Amino acid sequence: MNTRSLKFRLVTWYAGWLAVLFVVFGIFVYQSLSYYLKDSLREALARRARQVADLAQRTTMDWKTTGREIQTHFAPEANSRLTRVTIDNAIVYVSGPPGDASFDPRAVPPAGKVPPGESFVRRSLPDGSVLYVVVLSRVARGRHFVVEEGFSEGPIRETLGAWLTVLVLGLVILIVIAGLGGFWLAQKALHPVDRIIDSARRISSLR
Numbered sequence: 001m002n003t004r005s006l007k008f009r010l011v012t013w014y015a016g017w018l019a020v021l022f023v024v025f026g027i028f029v030y031q032s033l034s035y036y037l038k039d040s041l042r043e044a045l046a047r048r049a050r051q052v053a054d055l056a057q058r059t060t061m062d063w064k065t066t067g068r069e070i071q072t073h074f075a076p077e078a079n080s081r082l083t084r085v086t087i088d089n090a091i092v093y094v095s096g097p098p099g100d101a102s103f104d105p106r107a108v109p110p111a112g113k114v115p116p117g118e119s120f121v122r123r124s125l126p127d128g129s130v131l132y133v134v135v136l137s138r139v140a141r142g143r144h145f146v147v148e149e150g151f152s153e154g155p156i157r158e159t160l161g162a163w164l165t166v167l168v169l170g171l172v173i174l175i176v177i178a179g180l181g182g183f184w185l186a187q188k189a190l191h192p193v194d195r196i197i198d199s200a201r202r203i204s205s206l207r
Helices: 004-060 063-074 155-207
Strands: 081-087 090-094 118-125 128-139 143-152
Touching: 004 063, 004 081, 004 118, 004 128, 004 143, 004 155, 063 081, 118 155, 143 155
Parallel strands: none
Antiparallel strands: 081 090, 081 143, 118 128, 128 143
16 A cells, blocks of 8 residues: 555544534534523413413503503514414404514414423424414413413524524534645655655665
């Protein structure tokens, strides 16, 4: 095996292992980021659902007035969120179209029968858009309250897509740098071998 072939194998091995480690690290970070974004969204939606449910439970006013209070305190349209309140299977409030036009509130299917407590679901709408929704179900004062707080999947998908683009570009740059660096290291490490080979060739030519 000549030194050129050996250098090529060393560079390939070096760059290959760095690429594998980078991909494994990238997948780990991607999955961690995806989990963090969804978990943070779930916490924010659940907190808002509890606040809306508390308001709905203590209200003694008509729902037109309460709806205006929800608009004032929580501004679901401005925050591009879905807010829907159902009491005893009757929808008493639903927010309007979100500011970013990411979904149609009228197209969001009702929660239906849900167990008491909180649940975090992913809902696909007829137009292809997707919502993450926290459904809060509780019984108070003899009435069944269901509050739904939702947010489009779009921003999360865009963030993950941007990270994936950075990951791919980073992988390409890493492979190029690793290849150049590996070639330089191989050159330096095998330089004494090249000198020995050159000396042997000169000796052989003198015979």
